[in-house]
Amino acid sequence: MNIVCIGGGPAGLYFALLMKKQDPAHRITVVERNRPYDTFGWGVVFSDQTLGNLVGADEPTARAILQSFNHWDDIDVFFKGEKVTSGGHGFCGIGRKRLLNILQQRCEELGVELVFELDVADDQELAARYQADLVIASDGLNSRIRKRYDATFRPQVEARRCRFVWLGTTKKFDAFTFAFKETEHGWFQAHIYQYDGDTSTFIVETPEDVWQRAGIDKMSQEEGVAFCERLFADQLDGHGLMSNSPHLRGSAMWITFPRIVCAEWVHWNGGVPVVLMGDAAHTAHYSIGSGTKLALEDAIELARCCGAAATLPEALVAYEQARAVEVLKIQSAAKNSMEWFENVARYTAMEAPQFAYSMLTRSQRLSHENLRLRDPRYVAGFEDWYARRACAQAGCEPPQQAAPPMLTPFRLRGVTLKNRIVVSPMAQYSAVDGVPGDYHLVHLGARALGGAAMVFAEMTCVSADARITPACPGMYAPEHTAAWKRIVDFVHASSSAKIALQLGHAGAKGSTRPMWDGIDLPLDQGNWPLVAASEQQYLAGVSQVAHAATEADMARIEQDFVRATRAAAEAGFDWIELHCAHGYLLSSFISPLTNHRSDEYGGSLENRCRYPLRVLRAMRAAWPDERPISVRISAHDWVEGGITPDDAVHVARLFKEAGADMIDCSSGQVSKRERPVYGRMFQTPFADRVRNEANIPTIAVGSIFEADHANSIVAAGRADLCAVGRPHLANPAWTLTEAARIGFTAIEWPKQYLPGKLQLERNLERERQLAAAGAGLTPQQVAAKLLEG
Secondary structure: OOOEOOOHHHHHHHHHHHHHHHHOOOOEEEEEEOOOOOOOEEEEEEEEEEHHHHHHHHHHHHHHHOOOOOEEEEEEEEOOOOOEEOOOOOEEEEHHOOOOHHHHHHHHHHEEEOOOOOOOOHHHHHHHOOOOOOEEEEOOOOOHHHHHHHHHOOOEEEEEEHHHHHHOOOOOOOOOEEEEEEOOEEEEEEEEEEOOOEEEEEEEEEHHHHHOOHHHOOOOHHHHHHHHHHHHHHOOOOOEOOOOOOOOOOHHOOOEEEEEEEEEEOOOOOOEEEEEEEHOEEOHHHHHHOOOHHHHHHHHHHHHHHOOOOOHHHHHHHHHHHHHHHHHHHHHHHHHHHHHOOOHHHHOOHHHHHHHHHHHHHHHHHHOOOOHHHHHHHHHHHHHHHHHHHHHHHOOOOOOOOOOOOOOEEOOOOEOOOOOOOOOOOOOOOOOOOOHHHHHHHHHHHHHHHHOOEEEEEEEOOOHHHHHOOOEEOOHHHHHHHHHHHHHHHHHOOOOEEEEEEEEEHHOOOOOHHHHHHHOHHHHOOOOOOOOOOEEOOOOOOOOOOOOOOHHHHHHHHHHHHHHHHHOOOOOOOEEEEEOOOOOHHHHHHOOOOOOOOOOOOHHHHHHHHHHHHHHHHHHHHOOOOOOEEEEEOOOOOOOOOOHHHHHHHHHHHHHHHOOOEEEEEEOOOOOOOOOOOOOHHHHHHHHHHHHHOOOEEEEOOOOOHHHHHHHHHHHOOOOOEEEEEHHHHHHOHHHHHHHHOOOOOOOOOOHHHHHHHHHHHHHHHHHHHHHHHHOOOHHHHHHHHHHH
């Protein structure tokens, strides 16, 4: 093939040398608009894993790169006068100019033609000149080629909210260093790493509004550099900062990061196909150092596909399919990391150990157990600090063995939970005339015995016409109170768990069948009238039409909630939760998708929250002062024009002022038009924002299914409690099992089950030992050894 690469950065050069190595008969030309050996930027960072990929692709290049690297294992975080260090991270830094020189020299060795100082305006004219079969658009984040074929590539280019500047210093740093500084204008942070024997990269970053308040937008380049030198004098130890962009005037060297995502990567124009690679196809925020990694791995994959496929079209389809998935994973992690740094002020109320932990785990690719593998000593020290802090908050003595974060106590008002795991309220559709029976006793009792700190009963309805289905439990008659008291008494007598009641009203989603008979479908017969904030039909053309609540309706329903609250106290519940999520009645007032009222209960967010807040205040007055009330909200409607996470923070503040002690952060189920983005812990960012912006404790919920998830969430201060639902349906003793799985044995078990505890711990310890000793064994061999006992 004849191949032309437009852009002489890492992507184009590395692909060129790999293809030439694969088949010397290829004619490959790399065209670069700059002069030979010109470059911009200071240094780039690779992980040890990326280095391994380079060794596998071309060992001579990898060897030359390795010889030029500065390697480190530690990350240092400087915050509020403290330094927190964690190790085992395995990063390498290399000067960008040195990296390009190595790639250029390797290209020349292999016979790749390098053409400099040629600014390409027309890729097809260039392709015709070189009789190219393939054009690689590796011309960077401002790619002309991507813009030319915008209709094909459909790029999303989003300018982010921080300003940052690339600087350098002669101060040598022996760790990847993050420094955070508070000023009268707001917070600044520096990302610092050494990349050769003499120089370190020094990136300074701050939100746009802070940058403007500090007046940097009006400073000359020299004044801006001097400002940074004064701000980070503690880290520089007398060394200066340098800019390598003398051509940029004043504040122009401070730029915003463009997040680029392309829908397609290949343009077929009836002749020579054009393929995006590197920053032209995607960007990943510098805070996880993956831009150059992605570019080189693009090159590796495209070269592999070209060598393996029978035809060029097959190769390009395979390349796009493979890389689009891998890049999306990295971009998702990079987005999490980027948003953390954009919102540093959200976390600055934390103490230094937790702030550093939050920063380390910001991308959600690095978890509690990942950190333990990298640096057991760091994690052990953090767990000891966290456990002591948690015990002080709960008013109890610290344990002899520091518990992992999810197993530390937590106190709210007069209720102390023994750990941070709660069983989510999950509809069971098994009540008769609203009365919970033996099924509920076994269901909730088993999970109370299973190690969770608290079990939530499913949404319990405050009147017969508030039920979702005829099989939903209620709290509106004396027999309901008595039945619930029987269950509460069992939980208190047989376990150390607490038990909570979630109170709600189905609104427009009521009078339906149990889930297994057709979710959200109306009853065949025996339907009852429905009420909502505004006239509404949940399933268009299918559901009953709910009428808009009148003032008389609202007064009656408010009293229903008060009566149910008093009954919950009489039954002995430790905690109650008000359900204001998922499109049920109170949620229908909050969301603009379902509230179209023109009175004082409609319009602004404050007005839409007015009635739910009125109900909460009435419940708080009826509920014992020493017992907590949480509120479940839909923190995101996942529909344009609906509730957003920004709104959720405001909603949480309003509920806090009205007497809520905690916010249970769920999302969705308000409209069938929703388009949620699922994934592990996918709703945790909502709990994080509410907790750290509205300054109220939160419950995280949604695809939390491992101890590692819960430990990471709690330790990083993203939530105070983790609600685990479906895993508890599969295993009532999920909490006890997960504690054993991570090797924590100092956890209370029911005395009747202690033989099972010992057996489980022995089995899991044997699995861990086999896993450690079984490197190179197939899964079948490991299974065989386990069976051998």
